[in-house]
Structure formats: C-alpha cells, structure tokens
Amino acid sequence: xxxxxxxxxxxxxxxxxxxxxxxxxxxxxxxxxxxxxxxxxxxxxxxxxxxxxxxxxxxxxxxxxxxxxxxxxxxxxxxxxxxxxxxxxxxxxxxxxxxxxxxxxxxxxxxxxxxxxxxxxxxxxxxxxxxxxxxxxxxxxxxxxxxxxxxxxxxxxxxxxxxxxxxxxxxxxxxxxxxxxxxxxxxxxxxxxxxxxxxxxxxxxxxxxxxxxxxxxxxxxxxxxxxxxxxxxxxxxxxxxxxxxxxxxxxxxxxxxxxxxxxxxxxxxxxxxxxxxxxxxxxxxxxxxxxxxxxxxxxxxxxxxxxxxxxxxxxxxxxxxxxxxxxxxxxxxxxxxxxxxxxxxxxxxxxxxxxxxxxxxxxxxxxxxxxxxxxxxxxxxxxxxxxxxxxxxxxxxxxxxxxxxxxxxxxxxxxxxxxxxxxxxxxxxxxxxxxxxxxxxxxxxxxxxxxxxxxxxxxxxxxxxxxxxxxxxxxxxxxxxxxxxxxxxxxxxxxxxxxxxxxxxxxxxxxxxxxxxxxxxxxxxxxxxxxxxxxxxxxxxxxxxxxxxxxxxxxxxxxxxxxxxxxxxxxxxxxxxxxxxxxxxxxxxxxxxxxxxxxxxxxxxxxxxxxxxxxxxxxxxxxxxxxxxxxxxxxxxxxxxxxxxxxxxxxxxxxxxxxxxxxxxxxxxxxxxxxxxxxxxxxxxxxxxxxxxxxxxxxxxxxxxxxxxxxxxxxxxxxxxxxxxxx
Numbered sequence: 001x002x003x004x005x006x007x008x009x010x011x012x013x014x015x016x017x018x019x020x021x022x023x024x025x026x027x028x029x030x031x032x033x034x035x036x037x038x039x040x041x042x043x044x045x046x047x048x049x050x051x052x053x054x055x056x057x058x059x060x061x062x063x064x065x066x067x068x069x070x071x072x073x074x075x076x077x078x079x080x081x082x083x084x085x086x087x088x089x090x091x092x093x094x095x096x097x098x099x100x101x102x103x104x105x106x107x108x109x110x111x112x113x114x115x116x117x118x119x120x121x122x123x124x125x126x127x128x129x130x131x132x133x134x135x136x137x138x139x140x141x142x143x144x145x146x147x148x149x150x151x152x153x154x155x156x157x158x159x160x161x162x163x164x165x166x167x168x169x170x171x172x173x174x175x176x177x178x179x180x181x182x183x184x185x186x187x188x189x190x191x192x193x194x195x196x197x198x199x200x201x202x203x204x205x206x207x208x209x210x211x212x213x214x215x216x217x218x219x220x221x222x223x224x225x226x227x228x229x230x231x232x233x234x235x236x237x238x239x240x241x242x243x244x245x246x247x248x249x250x251x252x253x254x255x256x257x258x259x260x261x262x263x264x265x266x267x268x269x270x271x272x273x274x275x276x277x278x279x280x281x282x283x284x285x286x287x288x289x290x291x292x293x294x295x296x297x298x299x300x301x302x303x304x305x306x307x308x309x310x311x312x313x314x315x316x317x318x319x320x321x322x323x324x325x326x327x328x329x330x331x332x333x334x335x336x337x338x339x340x341x342x343x344x345x346x347x348x349x350x351x352x353x354x355x356x357x358x359x360x361x362x363x364x365x366x367x368x369x370x371x372x373x374x375x376x377x378x379x380x381x382x383x384x385x386x387x388x389x390x391x392x393x394x395x396x397x398x399x400x401x402x403x404x405x406x407x408x409x410x411x412x413x414x415x416x417x418x419x420x421x422x423x424x425x426x427x428x429x430x431x432x433x434x435x436x437x438x439x440x441x442x443x444x445x446x447x448x449x450x451x452x453x454x455x456x457x458x459x460x461x462x463x464x465x466x467x468x469x470x471x472x473x474x475x476x477x478x479x480x481x482x483x484x485x486x487x488x489x490x491x492x493x494x495x496x497x498x499x500x501x502x503x504x505x506x507x508x509x510x511x512x513x514x515x516x517x518x519x520x521x522x523x524x525x526x527x528x529x530x531x532x533x534x535x536x537x538x539x540x541x542x543x544x545x546x547x548x549x550x551x552x553x554x555x556x557x558x559x560x561x562x563x564x565x566x567x568x569x570x571x572x573x574x575x576x577x578x579x580x581x582x583x584x585x586x587x588x589x590x591x592x593x594x595x596x597x598x599x600x601x602x603x604x605x606x607x608x609x610x611x612x613x614x615x616x617x618x619x620x621x622x623x624x625x626x627x628x629x630x631x632x633x634x635x636x637x638x639x640x641x642x643x644x645x646x647x648x649x650x651x652x653x654x655x656x657x658x659x660x661x662x663x664x665x666x667x668x669x670x671x672x673x674x675x676x677x678x679x680x681x682x683x684x685x686x687x688x689x690x691x692x693x694x695x696x697x698x699x700x701x702x703x704x705x706x707x708x709x710x711x712x713x714x715x716x717x718x719x720x721x722x723x724x725x726x727x
C-alpha cells in the first residue's frame with residue numbers, strides 16, 4: 001500500500017513539474033520572441049524618413065517641409081534616441097537645419113547622410129538582438145533537454161530494474177519447470193543414489209533403456225542395476241571425490257542383452273537441494289560397436305583382413321623398441337599381377353589376393369605379423385629371428401605361393417613373388433628404415449629375376465644412393481654452370497687431316513671433381529634429364545661448330561642423340577632452331593644415334609631420322625656392331641655414317657675374330673655407300689690396319705683426346721696432319 005502511494009505521489013509531482021516547466025518555457029519564449037519589436041518600429045521610421053528624403057531636390061524641398069517634419073517626429077514616436085550625440089539626435093539636428101532653409105542643398109545631403117547612418121546603426125542593433133534571442137532560445141532548449149533527459153533516464157532505469165527483477169523470477173520459474181520436464185522426458189537414464197548406495201530416484205527413461213519399470217529400482221541398492229561393473233561404482237562412491245567423473249558401465253537389459261552405457265557420476269552430497277550422488281547414463285552400445293569396427297578397419301586391410309600399413313608400422317616400431325631378439329622384415333611383391341587384372345578383371349585379381357593372403361598366413365609362424373601394404377605388396381614381421389633363419393622362412397613363403405594353382409572363377413592362376421629381406425640393426429634402427437630396406441631388396445630381386453629372394457646389403461644400397469645423389473645434382477648442374485663440352489677430333493685415315501669433331505659433355509662436380517659421361521649419363525637417362533642435357537649439348541655444339549667454321553669451313557660436328565630425344569615430339573624443330581640461331585649450315589651437323597636405340601621402335605626412329613635428313617643434317621649410327629647388326633634393317637634406315645664400336649677396334653691386330661667382324665662391318669658400310677668411322681683408335685698398328693682395309697675415318701687417343709674448344713681450334717689452325725697423340 002505504501003509503495004502504491006509513493007507511485008501516485010511521484011506521478012503527481014511529475015505531471016505538476018511538467019506543467020510548470022512548460023508554462024515557464026512558453027513565457028520565456030514569448031518574451032524572447034518580442035525582444036526586437038521596438039527596433040522594428042525604429043527601422044520603419046528611419047526607412048520612412050529615407051523614403052521622404054530620397055526624391056527631394058533643393059528646388060522641391062520647400063514644398064516637402066511638412067512631410068520632412070512629420071517623418072522626423074515619427075522617429076521620436078518610434079522610440080529612437082534623439083538626444084545630442086546619438087545617431088537619432090544627429091538626424092534631428094540636420095533636419096532642423098534643413099527646415100530652416102529647405103533650398104539648402106548641403107543641408108539636404110547632411111540629413112540624408114545622417115539618416116543612412118541611423119539605418120545602419122538600427123540594422124546592427126537588430127542583428128545583435130536576433131543573436132541574443134537565438135542564444136537565449138538555444139540555451140533554454142539545451143537546459144530543458146538535459147533536465148528532461150536526466151529525469152526520464154532515472155524513470156527508465158527504475159522501470160528496467162523492475163523488469164529485470166520480474167524477468168529473473170520468470171527465468172527461475174521457467175528453468176525449474178524445464179529442468180523437471182527434461183528429467184521426466186530425457187532419453188538418458190538419471191539415477192539419484194543416496195550416501196548409503198540406495199537408489200532414491202530413477203528417471204522414466206529406465207523403461208526404454210533397460211526395459212524395467214522405475215518402481216523396480218527405487219529403494220534397491222545400486223549394485224543390483226550394474227552387475228559385474230558394480231565394484232567400480234562402489235569404489236567411486238566410497239572415495240567420495242568431489243566434482244564430476246566420467247564413467248562407462250555394462251548394463252543388463254531385461255531381455256538379457258548386454259548394453260554399454262557411458263555418462264557421468266556427480267557428487268552433489270554437499271548440495272542442500274540434492275544431498276546425493278547423481279548418475280547420468282546413456283546407451284552407446286551401437287556407437288561402441290561401430291567404434292570397434294572402425295578401429296579394426298583403421299588397422300586392417302578391408303579386402304584380405306591382414307594388418308594394413310599403419311598397424312604393421314606400429315608393431316614394427318614396438319618390436320624394435322622391445323629388441324628382445326633378432327627382427328627381420330620380408331617385403332613381397334607378386335610377379336606379373338598386373339597381367340591378371342588386365343586379362344581377367346579386378347574382381348578376379350581381388351579374389352586372388354585373398355587366396356594369397358590365406359596361403360601367406362599358413363606359411364608363417366603364429367607370432368609373425370603379415371600385412372598387405374597396398375596393391376599386390378605384402379610384408380611380414382618376424383620377431384626373435386636370427387639372420388640365418390629369415391631366408392628359409394622366405395623360401396617357405398615362396399613354396400606356399402607357388403603350390404598348386406589358385407582357382408578363381410574357373411581361372412587357374414599361378415602365383416610367384418619377389419621377396420626382399422631386411423634385418424633391424426641392433427641399435428639405431430627405425431621401423432620406417434627397415435621397411436624401406438626390405439623394399440629396396442625386393443626391387444633387387446625383381447631386377448635379378450622373378451620369384452627370387454634378396455637380402456638387403458648396406459654397401460649395395462650406398463652405391464644406389466650415390467647414383468641418386470648424382471642424379472639430384474645433375475638436375476641443377478646446367479644452372480650452376482658446372483657442365484662444359486669438349487671436342488674429340490675425327491681424322492681422315494688416308495691424309496691424317498682433321499675432318500670433324502665429336503662433342504662430348506664433361507661435368508666439373510664441385511665435390512667429386514671432373515666426371516666423365518659414363519659417370520652421369522646413365523643417371524640422366526634413368527631420370528629423363530638426358531632430354532634437357534642433350535638439348536643444351538646440341539646448342540653448345542652448334543655454337544662451337546660455327547666458331548670452327550672460321551678456320552675450316554668443311555669441318556663437321558657430331559652430337560650424340562638419346563632415344564628419349566629422338567622420339568620426343570618437337571625434336572626435329574629443336575634441331576632446326578639450333579641451326580637457325582647459330583647460323584650453322586645443316587650439312588655440318590652429324591647426329592649420332594646408338595644402334596640399340598633404333599631397334600626399340602624402328603618405325604618411329606626411321607621417321608624421325610628421315611625428318612632430320614630432310615633438314616640437311618647427316619645421321620650416324622653410333623657403336624655399330626653392339627646390337628643386332630643387320631643389312632636388312634640398315635638398308636631401310638636413312639643414315640650416312642657407320643661408327644664401328646671400340647670393342648671391335650681393340651682386337652683388330654691381335655684377335656682374328658675381332659678383325660673378321662670389323663672387316664664385315666666395313667664391307668657392309670661400303671656396300672651401302674656409307675662413310676665408316678672407327679672409334680677408340682689408340683695405336684698406330686690399329687690405324688694402319690684400318691687404312692689398309694679402307695676404313696674412311698678414325699677417332700681416338702692416337703690422335704687426340706677430347707679437348708676444350710680453344711685446343712680444337714689449334715688442331716685445325718695447325719693445318720698439319722695428325723700423327724701423334726695429343727695430350
């Protein structure tokens with residue numbers, strides 16, 4: 001009742017104060033509005049005087065004496081200050097002088113001037129009065145606005161405080177009702193356990209979770225609900241640890257099923273409103289089964305059921321950490337498995353892999369781990385195995401796989417595999433490293449014959465790594481300007497004059513020193529780097545040939561071309577551009593192709609060689625005699641030169657067989673009207689034999705090693721026939 005009276009009093013005071021403030025504000029605004037009324041009358045009087053004087057002249061002034069006197073009197077009536085010394089007094093004094101003599105022109109001008117000054121003064125006064133009125137009006141508005149803002153802010157704050165109290169009360173009520181509804185309708189099982197372990201409350205969801213009514217559990221001990229996991233819960237209740245604890249229990253359903261439930265056990269013994277333990281559980285049986293299934297899939301091959309790469313790597317790492325005996329890893333790859341997929345389809349291939357995995361399991365000891373790493377690759381981890389026992393175990397695996405053929409969809413498949421074995425070092429070994437070594441050994445087995453076993457050897461692997469290091473360094477050797485081209489002279493065997501040079505690439509390795517082509521060209525061919533390397537040598541050789549043309553216009557330049565270059569689209573255009581860019585005549589360039597390269601794809605090679613011949617270049621078959629030398633295919637090829645391999649030249653003076661073969665090659669060249677060049681000539685006896693048997697040209701250390709361009713120019717500019725080996 002007192003609060004209601006206070007509210008009415010505040011309301012009355014607010015209304016009365018509002019009315020009073022409004023009245024005072026209106027009165028003040030009215031006064032401010034009329035603040036400049038007197039100045040308006042004075043300006044009108046001054047304007048009337050100016051209007052009376054404006055049309056007058058000394059001749060017409062006497063007739064307007066009455067109007068002038070009336071206009072001057074109007075100034076006094078309007079309240080203009082006319083005392084001496086003021087602008088109004090000056091106007092009156094000048095008007096009196098004019099009235100005394102209306103025809104006096106200076107007096108008329110003086111009145112006009114005084115009137116103008118009065119009007120200016122009144123205009124300034126009006127402006128000042130307007131600014132004063134504006135300032136008072138603006139100040140009043142600001143003051144009233146601030147006052148009303150403060151007052152209404154206080155009212156609003158009080159109203160909001162009341163709303164917050166009411167809202168908080170509603171939230172509490174709503175929360176309590178919602179909590180009760182959630183407990184009653186929750187799918188989770190909520191159990192209240194008293195300090196002595198008796199169940200005092202069970203949520204209605206117990207029927208859907210356990211298939212039992214709540215009345216069956218209320219009043220009973222909690223151990224009757226949990227069964228085998230009861231000791232775990234009893235231990236937690238006895239410890240009486242505060243806070244919330246994650247739990248997982250196995251519960252018995254009314255129909256006999258075993259459920260997996262997880263949730264929380266919360267200690268609310270100190271809460272006055274509860275004073276008990278609260279156990280919240282939810283059924284996760286399906287999620288638990290799915291998690292176990294996913295865990296199995298994550299570490300097992302879905303096709304064969306063997307361990308996958310992740311599980312194998314994990315077990316290998318743990319075996320190395322335990323180090324309780326020798327550890328060996330077998331890496332298996334099925335031979336020609338791709339043919340099964342290509343011929344019979346992937347479904348047959350998959351069933352074959354399943355059959356292989358079964359045979360693999362049966363061939364291993366119980367403690368060994370077999371895994372499918374992917375595709376047709378398998379691995380076996382053998383613990384407590386000495387090196388001597390690993391190879392017999394691998395042979396047993398091979399014999400098991402090679403047993404009777406495997407029948408898949410009426411298709412009989414014969415299985416063999418290549419196996420690599422690696423042993424873990426006593427210290428410092430890693431699972432990844434051992435598996436990699438076994439993989440490397442398996443590839444050695446592939447290279448040396450299918451269905452074989454190879455054991456990893458550190459020395460052999462080091463050599464492989466060395467080749468890979470050379471391959472890696474070669475990728476940037478051109479950019480680092482580590483490569484250069486040397487030139488070996490080609491000599492006319494009759495005149496001993498230099499007729500051409502062969503461009504041979506050299507590599508000045510920053511760590512390994514000078515490397516010959518045999519040290520890095522095979523790596524370039526394996527990696528595909530032979531293409532950019534060959535392109536670079538071609539351009540450098542063309543530039544060098546252009547320089548040599550100045551000393552001997554007819555000298556030729558021979559450049560070796562790899563199979564990858566020759567059969568690559570655009571190679572003919574590349575040769576054409578190199579000739580155009582250097583201005584080298586096409587007939588000067590000789591492109592040397594190894595005989596074995598031609599046999600890989602004779603039709604494609606023939607087309608490429610013909611295109612090169614059409615450019616005007618000449619083509620030579622290098623190392624002739626080391627492949628399947630045949631007059632029939634040689635007659636089909638658009639070539640100009642045969643280069644006899646050094647292996648035949650070495651024995652022409654000492655071995656009848658070598659001499660006969662060389663003579664046959666020379667006869668073949670002559671029959672096809674090809675120029676013949678003997679490679680690797682090192683003795684005068686060899687040169688004499690070749691000259692005797694009408695070989696056209698020779699090349700070798702007898703005359704010159706491969707030398708830089710400057711020394712090659714010296715050989716040409718000397719002009720004399722070569723007879724001794726040049727350094």
